[in-house]
Amino acid sequence: MTKEASHSSVRPQVAGSLCSRFRTTKSDCALCEEVCPKQAVRLSNEGPVISEQCVGCGACYAICPTAAFDLPARADLAIIEEMRDSDDPRPEQPYAISCRRADTTAELVLPCLGRLTEALLVEPMGLGASAVEIRRPACEKCSLTKAVTSLDLVLQRARGLYEMVGLAGGQLRERRVALRAAKQSAPPDVSRRGFVGALGKGALGLASLAIPTPEAKQAQPPADFRKILAERPENRKRSALLESLKGFSPARTMAVPAQNALLADIVVSRKCSACGTCVLLCPTMAISLIEREESFCLTFRPAQCVNCRVCRQVCNQEALDFKAEATLNSLLGDREKTLLQAPQKTCPVCRGRYLGGDDMEFCPLCLDRVRKQQSMLAKLG
Amino acid sequence: MSERDPIIAQEVIDRAFRKKGPKQYTLWVDLEYCIGCHACTMGCKAENNTPVGVDYNRVIEVEEGLFDNPKQRPELQVYFVAMPCMHCGKPACMAACPVGAITKRQEDGIVLINKDRCIGCRYCAWACPYGVPTFNAEAKVMEKCTLCVHRVTKGLLPACVETCVAKTRFFGEMNDLVNLIREQRSKRVFLGGASSTVPSVVYTK
Numbered sequence: 001m002t003k004e005a006s007h008s009s010v011r012p013q014v015a016g017s018l019c020s021r022f023r024t025t026k027s028d029c030a031l032c033e034e035v036c037p038k039q040a041v042r043l044s045n046e047g048p049v050i051s052e053q054c055v056g057c058g059a060c061y062a063i064c065p066t067a068a069f070d071l072p073a074r075a076d077l078a079i080i081e082e083m084r085d086s087d088d089p090r091p092e093q094p095y096a097i098s099c100r101r102a103d104t105t106a107e108l109v110l111p112c113l114g115r116l117t118e119a120l121l122v123e124p125m126g127l128g129a130s131a132v133e134i135r136r137p138a139c140e141k142c143s144l145t146k147a148v149t150s151l152d153l154v155l156q157r158a159r160g161l162y163e164m165v166g167l168a169g170g171q172l173r174e175r176r177v178a179l180r181a182a183k184q185s186a187p188p189d190v191s192r193r194g195f196v197g198a199l200g201k202g203a204l205g206l207a208s209l210a211i212p213t214p215e216a217k218q219a220q221p222p223a224d225f226r227k228i229l230a231e232r233p234e235n236r237k238r239s240a241l242l243e244s245l246k247g248f249s250p251a252r253t254m255a256v257p258a259q260n261a262l263l264a265d266i267v268v269s270r271k272c273s274a275c276g277t278c279v280l281l282c283p284t285m286a287i288s289l290i291e292r293e294e295s296f297c298l299t300f301r302p303a304q305c306v307n308c309r310v311c312r313q314v315c316n317q318e319a320l321d322f323k324a325e326a327t328l329n330s331l332l333g334d335r336e337k338t339l340l341q342a343p344q345k346t347c348p349v350c351r352g353r354y355l356g357g358d359d360m361e362f363c364p365l366c367l368d369r370v371r372k373q374q375s376m377l378a379k380l381g
Numbered sequence: 382m383s384e385r386d387p388i389i390a391q392e393v394i395d396r397a398f399r400k401k402g403p404k405q406y407t408l409w410v411d412l413e414y415c416i417g418c419h420a421c422t423m424g425c426k427a428e429n430n431t432p433v434g435v436d437y438n439r440v441i442e443v444e445e446g447l448f449d450n451p452k453q454r455p456e457l458q459v460y461f462v463a464m465p466c467m468h469c470g471k472p473a474c475m476a477a478c479p480v481g482a483i484t485k486r487q488e489d490g491i492v493l494i495n496k497d498r499c500i501g502c503r504y505c506a507w508a509c510p511y512g513v514p515t516f517n518a519e520a521k522v523m524e525k526c527t528l529c530v531h532r533v534t535k536g537l538l539p540a541c542v543e544t545c546v547a548k549t550r551f552f553g554e555m556n557d558l559v560n561l562i563r564e565q566r567s568k569r570v571f572l573g574g575a576s577s578t579v580p581s582v583v584y585t586k
Contacts, residue, residue, distance in 0.1 A: 025481035045481060225480070225498045277479060277502040314479040316504040351434055351518035352503065365503060369512035376511065376573030377443050377462060380586075 011054045012061050012069040016047025017228045018235075019068040023281045026313040032060040032069070035114065037146040058115030059147035062154065065306040066283035067237040076119045076240030079108070089129035097121075098135035101142055102177045106135055113139065114147030117237065118262065121158040121172060122165075123244040131171045137179035157262050164328045166251025226280070235284045238306060242331065250332055255325040264307040265326045266300055268339040271319035273364065274355045278311035278320055287311060287339070296344040296355055300337050302330035389551040393561060397554035398536050405470070405490030405555040406528055407581040408542065409562070410463050412570065414549040417442060417461035424544030425465075428529060435515045437526035438465045438541050462572070462584075463550065465541065466513045466526035468492045470579030474525075477508035490555070490581060491530050496522045510576055555581050 020027035021043055032041045032048055040053040041060055047068060048060070061069040088107040089095035097120065098106035099113045107124075110116065113136060124132050134155070139148045159169040241262075258264050266287070274296050279289040286304040290297040311320050342355045347363035354363035389409075397406065417440055425431070425438040441462045448455035468485075472492045475483040482498035483505060485491070494505070494514070501521040505514040514525040529539035533552075537543075542552045551558065562569055567585040 024479045026479050226500055229500070273503075273507075275502045275504070277500065277504070280500055281479065314502075316477065316479075316502070316507055349434070350516045352516045365506055365516075368507065372510060372512050373441060373464070377441065380443070380462070380570055380572060380584075 010056055010071065010073045011050055012056075012058065012071050014048055014050060015068050015070065015233065018066045018232065018283050019043075019047035019064075020066055020283060020308050020310050021045060022047040023229065023283055024310055024314050027308075027310055029065075029308065031063045031065070031150075035059045035063045035147055035150055037112075037114075037144040055111075055144070057112035057144050057147045058110070059112060059144075059150070061237070062115050062117050063150050064237075065308045067235045067306075068283075070236060076117055076237055077243065079120060080123050080240055080243060083108075083123055083127060089124040089127050091128035092130050094131040094133045095124035095129040096133045096135055098177065099137065101180050101182060102137035103135040112142075112144045112147045113151050114144065114149075116151060116154050117241070118154060118158045118161060119237070119240040119244040121154070122161055122241070122248075125162070125165075125167055125171065126244060126247045131173060134172075134174045135177045136174050137177050139179075141179055143182065153260060157256075157260075160254055160256050160328055161245070161262075161331070164250060164252065164254035165245070165248035165332075229280050232283060232285050235304065235306065238284065238304060242303060242334070245331055248332065250329050254328040256328060258307070258322050258324055258326045261307055261326040262328065263302055263305040263326050263330060264309070265302065265323040265330075266305070266311065266339060267321055267323060268298055269319045269321070270340070270342065270355070271317045272298070272340055272342075272355060273317050273319070274342075274344060274353055275316070277314050277316070281310050281314055283308060283310060291344070291353075294343060295341065296353070297341045298339040300339045301334060302327075302337070303334040389553065389561065393551075393553050393557050394538070397552070397557060400554055403487050403490075405468070405581050406533060406552070407468060407490070407555045407558065407583065408465060408528070408539070409551040409553065409558045409583045409585070411549045411551075411567070412460055412462060412584055412586045414547045415440075415461045415463065416547050417459075418546050420544045420546045421463055421465075421541035421550060424540045425526070428532075428540035429527070431524065432517060432519055435517050435524050437515075437524070438463060440464070460586075463541075464511060464513065465582060466492060466528070467511055467578070467580030467582045468528060469576075470581060471577070473508040473510060473578045474505035474514060477504040479504060489530075489533070491528045491533075492525075493527055493530065494523055494525060496520070496524070499523050510573065510578060511580070555583070558583050 016022050020029045025045060030043055033043050036059060037057060038053040038055055040051045042049045058071055061071050096106035097108045099110050121132050139145050155172060159172055162169055162172055276289055279287050284304045284306055286301050288299050290299060312322060343357055344353055345356055347354055347366055349362055349366045352363055419440050422436060422438050422440055429437055431437060441464060442459060443462060444459050446457040448457050468491055472485055475485060479502060480498055480500055482495045484493055499522040501523060503516055503523060505523055514523045517524050532539060538552050542550045562585055570584045570586045
């Protein structure tokens with residue numbers, strides 16, 4: 001039986017370069033900050049920073065669309081492996097999920113229900129469970145109550161996935177259970193010897209900080225920002241979701257409103273200026289660029305899209321837009337579709353690349369510059 | 382026209398360099414005396430070592446009037462407008478940059494592009510109402526006039542001011558220059574009317 005492991009005190013690891021806030025200053029995403037029950041996550045332009053107050057509830061991991069947080073001990077993929085290796089879920093039996101302050105006899109006990117992700121709700125059904133039951137205590141009385149603000153959204157998204165693969169939405173149900181008292185951890189006994197020992201260690205640490213090390217003398221070379229942007233590790237949260245959906249086949253076409261959806265459907269119009277910013281800033285490599293001498297081709301992998309909206313926030317030409325509805329079926333099978341294919345030329349003035357046929361001799365930016373300067377100087381005086 | 386005396390005293394420049402706290406360094410371009418020799422463009426290119434196609438400072442030739450009746454005197458005039466970066470008070474380029482590579486320095490009001498952070502998307506060039514930022518196709522980054530920040534911080538004048546043959550470009554603190562213009566009763570002109578980006582470069586005609 002999958003029981004509460006000793007991972008709960010482990011803080012999430014942060015991959016700041018995957019955070020939308022790091023990738024673009026245009027992003028106003030603050031989901032992790034909003035959901036953290038202990039105000040332990042602080043956002044900066046370099047991504048999130050987790051402070052000492054963290055209790056390891058995992059809510060930030062569950063909410064972050066771009067997987068900037070990772071739980072080294074027990075991420076989604078690890079739990080899915082656990083489920084597959086153990087006897088649970090038993091076929092034709094309901095699979096219970098709860099938190100450590102509610103029903104600890106449930107098949108899956110999480111540090112907090114705010115840690116739940118869609119993958120953990122889909123996987124038991126793939127393994128033959130008859131239903132998934134969330135044993136939910138009176139979260140509003142728990143000190144971590146802020147962490148579960150996103151739970152309803154996760155359940156709603158999971159119900160959408162259930163319907164897509166032909167399961168009834170009612171097979172994901174909630175049951176109210178009692179909230180147990182929080183375990184009070186006794187203050188540790190401090191002996192005099194222990195105290196002096198700890199003091200000595202602390203002083204040593206301070207002293208060693210004061211001594212300059214040879215490495216500290218060398219100025220750190222500035223990391224290449226563009227290289228950091230281009231290096232995007234696999235989105236392990238999305239991989240877990242795709243893994244949990246592997247055994248299913250689509251029962252119906254499931255279109256959900258794009259707002260708050262698991263993925264988005266993108267369209268790109270001919271207003272595109274071929275700047276490639278969406279490709280570079282996309283945290284999941286859902287948009288990619290196939291550039292040849294004469295042609296420009298934008299492709300899109302909907303299964304990798306996490307609906308973070310970075311691409312639309314940055315698109316200067318407003319060429320990229322989101323469809324009002326997203327089709328969840330794209331999550332079954334990682335297909336690629338072409339967003340835009342157009343002939344590409346090099347501007348003889350600025351030597352920048354632009355989209356245009358034979359009728360356009362110069363790039364629209366250079367033409368725009370001339371137009372701007374003409375209208376500006378006409379009004380001089 | 383005989384060579385005119387410098388109309389800006391060394392004292393004004395010294396005062397700009399000495400001034401403490403937030404200020405706005407800028408240029409004053411007197412269009413009346415500009416002869417369109419492009420020496421500022423070349424001085425800038427030499428100083429900043431910019432590649433072909435990248436100019437921090439451009440001089441635009443403007444023709445005015447019509448010459449449609451050959452029996453009459455042509456009503457034509459030509460003047461030249463030097464276009465460095467305006468180092469705006471509210472830079473449109475800074476607002477448009479998706480990665481925060483453009484900053485306006487508090488201490489001297491100079492708008493700079495951080496080339497280590499720039500991703501070469503050219504949004505700043507689209508946003509700039511003066512068309513100032515230019516694309517460096519080799520380095521794949523945007524570049525623009527830095528008001529010779531490397532010289533100014535050492536107490537030297539920007540290269541374009543030093544090379545100006547007709548002595549028509551001046552460097553100083555913005556408020557000092559505006560006061561000086563008012564004292565001299567020169568006619569201040571604005572490019573494209575008053576711009577929402579609050580440009581700092583001052584033009585007179």
